Amino acid sequence: MTAPVLSVRNLRVEFPTRRGTLVAVDDVSFDIMPGEVLGVVGESGAGKSLTGTAIIGLIEPPGRIGAGEIRLKGERIDHLPPERMRRIRGKRIGMVFQDPLTSLNPLYRIGDQLSETILTHTDVDAGEARRRAVALLAEVGIPAPQQRVDSYPHQFSGGMRQRVVLALALAAGPELVIADEPTTALDVSVQAQIIALLKRLCRDHGAAVMLITHDMGVIAETADRVAVMYAGRIAEIGPVRDVVKAPLHPYTVGLMGSIPKPDADIDRLVQIPGTMPRLTAIPSGCPFHPRCPRAFAPCPTRRPELRPHGRAEVACWLFEPDMAEAAR
Amino acid sequence: MDAPSQPVKPDARSQGRLAAFLDNDIVYSFLRSKVTVVAAAVTLVIVLAAFLSPFIAPHDPFDLRQVSLLDSHMPPAWAAEGDRRFLLGTDDQGRDVFSTILYGARISLIVGVLAVAFAAALGIVLGLTAGYVGGAVDSLIMRAADVQLTFPAILIALLIDGTVRALFGEGRNEEMVFWVLVVSIGLSSWVAYARTVRGSTLVEKNKDYVLAARLIGLHPAVILFRHVLPNVIGPVLVIATINLGIAIILEATLSFLGVGLPPTQPSLGTMISIGNKFLFSGEWWIAIFPGITLAVLVLAVNLLGDWLRDALNPKLR
Amino acid sequence: MSAAPLVEAKDLGRVFDVSKPWLNRMVERVPRQTLAAVIDVTFAIGQRETFALVGESGSGKSTVAKLTVGLIAPTTGDVVIAGVSMNDPSRHAERQRLRRRIQMVFQDPYASLNPRWSARDIVAEPIRAFGLLRTRAEIEGQVGDLLRLVGLDPADGRKYPHEFSGGQRQRVAIARALASRPDFIVCDEPTSALDVSVQAQILNLMRDLQGRFGLTYLFISHNLAVVRHMASRIGVMYLGRLVEVGPTRDLFRAPRHPYTRMLLDAVPDLDLTGRPRKPVEGEIPNPIDPPKGCPFHPRCPFANSRCRSELPLLLSGGSTLVACHGVEEGRI
Numbered sequence: 015m016t017a018p019v020l021s022v023r024n025l026r027v028e029f030p031t032r033r034g035t036l037v038a039v040d041d042v043s044f045d046i047m048p049g050e051v052l053g054v055v056g057e058s059g060a061g062k063s064l065t066g067t068a069i070i071g072l073i074e075p076p077g078r079i080g081a082g083e084i085r086l087k088g089e090r091i092d093h094l095p096p097e098r099m100r101r102i103r104g105k106r107i108g109m110v111f112q113d114p115l116t117s118l119n120p121l122y123r124i125g126d127q128l129s130e131t132i133l134t135h136t137d138v139d140a141g142e143a144r145r146r147a148v149a150l151l152a153e154v155g156i157p158a159p160q161q162r163v164d165s166y167p168h169q170f171s172g173g174m175r176q177r178v179v180l181a182l183a184l185a186a187g188p189e190l191v192i193a194d195e196p197t198t199a200l201d202v203s204v205q206a207q208i209i210a211l212l213k214r215l216c217r218d219h220g221a222a223v224m225l226i227t228h229d230m231g232v233i234a235e236t237a238d239r240v241a242v243m244y245a246g247r248i249a250e251i252g253p254v255r256d257v258v259k260a261p262l263h264p265y266t267v268g269l270m271g272s273i274p275k276p277d278a279d280i281d282r283l284v285q286i287p288g289t290m291p292r293l294t295a296i297p298s299g300c301p302f303h304p305r306c307p308r309a310f311a312p313c314p315t316r317r318p319e320l321r322p323h324g325r326a327e328v329a330c331w332l333f334e335p336d337m338a339e340a341a342r
Numbered sequence: 343m344d345a346p347s348q349p350v351k352p353d354a355r356s357q358g359r360l361a362a363f364l365d366n367d368i369v370y371s372f373l374r375s376k377v378t379v380v381a382a383a384v385t386l387v388i389v390l391a392a393f394l395s396p397f398i399a400p401h402d403p404f405d406l407r408q409v410s411l412l413d414s415h416m417p418p419a420w421a422a423e424g425d426r427r428f429l430l431g432t433d434d435q436g437r438d439v440f441s442t443i444l445y446g447a448r449i450s451l452i453v454g455v456l457a458v459a460f461a462a463a464l465g466i467v468l469g470l471t472a473g474y475v476g477g478a479v480d481s482l483i484m485r486a487a488d489v490q491l492t493f494p495a496i497l498i499a500l501l502i503d504g505t506v507r508a509l510f511g512e513g514r515n516e517e518m519v520f521w522v523l524v525v526s527i528g529l530s531s532w533v534a535y536a537r538t539v540r541g542s543t544l545v546e547k548n549k550d551y552v553l554a555a556r557l558i559g560l561h562p563a564v565i566l567f568r569h570v571l572p573n574v575i576g577p578v579l580v581i582a583t584i585n586l587g588i589a590i591i592l593e594a595t596l597s598f599l600g601v602g603l604p605p606t607q608p609s610l611g612t613m614i615s616i617g618n619k620f621l622f623s624g625e626w627w628i629a630i631f632p633g634i635t636l637a638v639l640v641l642a643v644n645l646l647g648d649w650l651r652d653a654l655n656p657k658l659r
Numbered sequence: 660m661s662a663a664p665l666v667e668a669k670d671l672g673r674v675f676d677v678s679k680p681w682l683n684r685m686v687e688r689v690p691r692q693t694l695a696a697v698i699d700v701t702f703a704i705g706q707r708e709t710f711a712l713v714g715e716s717g718s719g720k721s722t723v724a725k726l727t728v729g730l731i732a733p734t735t736g737d738v739v740i741a742g743v744s745m746n747d748p749s750r751h752a753e754r755q756r757l758r759r760r761i762q763m764v765f766q767d768p769y770a771s772l773n774p775r776w777s778a779r780d781i782v783a784e785p786i787r788a789f790g791l792l793r794t795r796a797e798i799e800g801q802v803g804d805l806l807r808l809v810g811l812d813p814a815d816g817r818k819y820p821h822e823f824s825g826g827q828r829q830r831v832a833i834a835r836a837l838a839s840r841p842d843f844i845v846c847d848e849p850t851s852a853l854d855v856s857v858q859a860q861i862l863n864l865m866r867d868l869q870g871r872f873g874l875t876y877l878f879i880s881h882n883l884a885v886v887r888h889m890a891s892r893i894g895v896m897y898l899g900r901l902v903e904v905g906p907t908r909d910l911f912r913a914p915r916h917p918y919t920r921m922l923l924d925a926v927p928d929l930d931l932t933g934r935p936r937k938p939v940e941g942e943i944p945n946p947i948d949p950p951k952g953c954p955f956h957p958r959c960p961f962a963n964s965r966c967r968s969e970l971p972l973l974l975s976g977g978s979t980l981v982a983c984h985g986v987e988e989g990r991i
Binding site for chain 3: 268
């Protein structure tokens with residue numbers, strides 16, 4: 015039984031305000047195995063980005079990790095002093111953010127930015143660092159890397175920049191790459207390229223991936239397992255095939271149904287009434303119950319926990335064996 | 343296990359209206375900052391005192407029948423030789439310093455506020471036009487702004503004052519001096535407003551809600567004033583508050599230099615100017631009390647402006 | 660389909676001057692630069708029809724949207740709506756009357772509503788601007804009806820945009836678009852900034868409104884799946900030109916132009932059929948300096964020497980129009 019690369023247990027991210035404490039991520043637990051791609055999918059306000067931010071220790075005050083544990087290869091990394099966290103970031107956890115324009119420093123050549131990362135986190139000299147930078151650029155598909163290594167970010171197109179960002183993320187040989195909406199700002203035709211590249215690179219470098227996105231299509235193409243988040247909690251988590259083709263949680267069912275598909279000839283899209291609740295007004299019990307077409311007795315008052323069901327886990331009273339009887 | 347929803351205070355709307363008002367973020371930040379509350383209180387006191395001057399001043403320093411040379415050069419009431427009728431002493435003409443401060447503060451405030459209003463109006467209109475129309479108009483306005491910035495404010499005021507004197511001769515009445523002051527100070531400070539409004543306008547004019555307004559065929563002036571202006575006016579308030587202090591000091595400086603308000607209708611600056619002559623003869627009260635008043639007023643207004651800028655900055659909230 | 664089309668775009672073209680300022684050009688000795696955002700675009704939309712324009716960034720579809728409603732003037736060509744030219748200066752008065760019947764829904768729900776206006780004022784503005792109703796009571800009543808129509812509570816009228824979610828803001832924008840009782844609405848990526856479940860609500864709403872009021876839509880999007888759901892005819896744009904136009908069903912069942920096929924291939928496989936995907940090459944070229952000949956040839960697996968030198972024309976081939984030498988020559 016291999017040990018997970020990343021282990022998150024009962025993570026809670028909260029924001030104290032003068033009106034009370036708002037909980038944005040509530041009791042979230044999951045593991046990422048070595049070499050695996052875990053997709054974290056959810057709509058805006060679900061707390062998926064905050065989960066990623068919490069893992070790399072970049073939550074801005076007054077936000078804070080209120081409870082829970084985050085372990086990287088067994089070692090606790092939540093609540094580390096900033097200096098130690100800084101060394102982990104980049105070296106052991108690589109990051110890819112959404113906007114390639116702001117991920118790269120416009121004032122420095124990309125070769126210098128790559129070398130800087132390599133030099134900071136590995137024990138090589140400047141010449142070797144540059145050699146590795148060129149090799150990385152070739153690997154991510156930048157044509158003529160020997161020349162382009164001295165270019166500035168603005169001399170690249172959006173897709174090319176995102177490839178450079180991928181190279182940067184992998185430069186120091188991390189065990190885990192956290193990608194937060196890596197393709198959302200790109201054109202459709204480029205998205206597919208970048209996603210395929212991300213998957214291939216991480217497999218070749220032996221890095222696990224936490225892929226955070228709202229785009230189910232990207233998840234279906236790339237991830238091995240997927241966690242569906244709603245109002246700060248995980249509603250369902252399991253192998254991609256199962257969750258996408260046979261979703262269990264009513265929210266996931268609604269989500270999959272509302273995605274327009276090019277092959278289907280349907281009249282009306284499935285729509286989930288209402289909207290994701292705001293942090294100041296999260297419903298009691300199961301947070302999805304006001305919008306759920308199958309809500310029944312325990313849903314408004316008792317909060318369901320993640321329980322195994324087949325190869326997946328789902329947090330829904332419909333799948334609790336004794337509760338399900340009452341539902342019929 | 344079954345975690346209840348977070349205990350969060352009820353939404354403002356469900357409270358009474360007064361409670362909702364006090365709960366408002368801006369009001370809350372105001373009340374929390376003691377310095378700001380004190381500054382606001384001080385400003386309020388001075389403003390009220392200045393405007394109620396006809397009613398609360400013990401004497402009318404401009405009524406020549408009340409003023410007597412026999413009362414001149416008297417020290418404050420608590421000193422020896424002081425007279426309880428004249429709380430802070432009298433000046434060389436026999437005018438009560440306290441009363442003159444009240445009237446003087448009123449004039450200083452009026453000139454300051456009018457000058458700021460004029461500068462703001464001019465700056466906003468020019469900024470909106472430059473930002474929205476763009477092209478040659480924008481360049482023209484911005485170059486005019488650059489030119490204006492190279493002139494120190496005092497120089498502009500002196501220039502305008504000198505021009506008016508030359509055109510209308512020395513015997514012009516005080517009304518004119520007043521407006522010359524307002525216009526000079528206003529002209530020397532419109533650029534800050536114009537620049538910030540222009541910058542914000544450049545951003546807002548490409549936003550979709552402006553396109554939507556253009557789509558229904560609204561006249562550009564209507565779009566500028568009803569749609570764009572409310573969204574660019576925030577920083578203007580902050581600049582105006584801080585400029586008020588500068589305007590008051592500017593007016594005081596001009597009056598001190600003798601090109602502002604005359605001694606017959608003194609502002610705080612004029613009084614300092616008059617009192618300056620008597621500082622070395624030991625009659626300190628003629629200059630010091632107006633000076634303290636001026637300093638306190640400007641400080642309070644500046645502190646208010648500081649708070650306003652922080653309160654309106656969404657990033658700090 | 661009914662007789663005359665409601666909206667016609669004829670050889671629409673728009674060129675932007677993107678030169679550096681005069682002083683820079685003098686000093687750096689750089690020539691003027693122009694960007695041809697839209698070139699030779701022709702299409703027609705019948706009443707109650709939804710015509711979609713699909714393309715990625717730089718395709719010019721947003722520019723076409725703005726040209727169609729008259730927000731910018733074309734450099735060449737014309738737009739004719741209900742028989743009235745949008746750019747003929749002699750028909751100014753008719754155009755003014757026409758404005759009431761044309762509306763637009765924008766992409767960014769955070770920028771399309773004035774943050775300082777209440778929802779009620781935002782929705783009432785077209786009513787007031789066109790003088791459709793007189794008294795305040797009438798206007799408020801109408802605003803309430805419109806809000807209800809788009810699935811909001813009339814009491815929400817007094818809220819400000821920041822108090823709404825993205826999807827609700829878009830509903831307010833739709834209510835505003837409906838306020839002047841238009842016949843034709845241009846929708847510029849109305850759901851691209853919304854979550855998937857909210858998108859479904861808004862798309863369903865738009866379809867319902869179309870059925871109810873007989874609206875005509877020009878629907879702009881980069882998402883082929885969304886467009887499939889909404890439009891009866893689709894035009895695919897690349898670097899400012901139309902490369903394929905045809906009925907939705909035909910276009911999806913048998914796409915002809917290589918770019919259309921590439922776009923369809925790029926749509927994620929949510930059914931996990933594991934269908935083989937052709938690896939996609941390259942990116943959209945810089946529109947300031949487009950390739951010679953067919954603009955798609957650098958990325959096209961079927962490009963030959965003719966493609967590299969000669970621009971293909973939009974030619975009819977069955978039920979669709981395609982601009983491709985390969986299709987014309989029967990190679991593809």
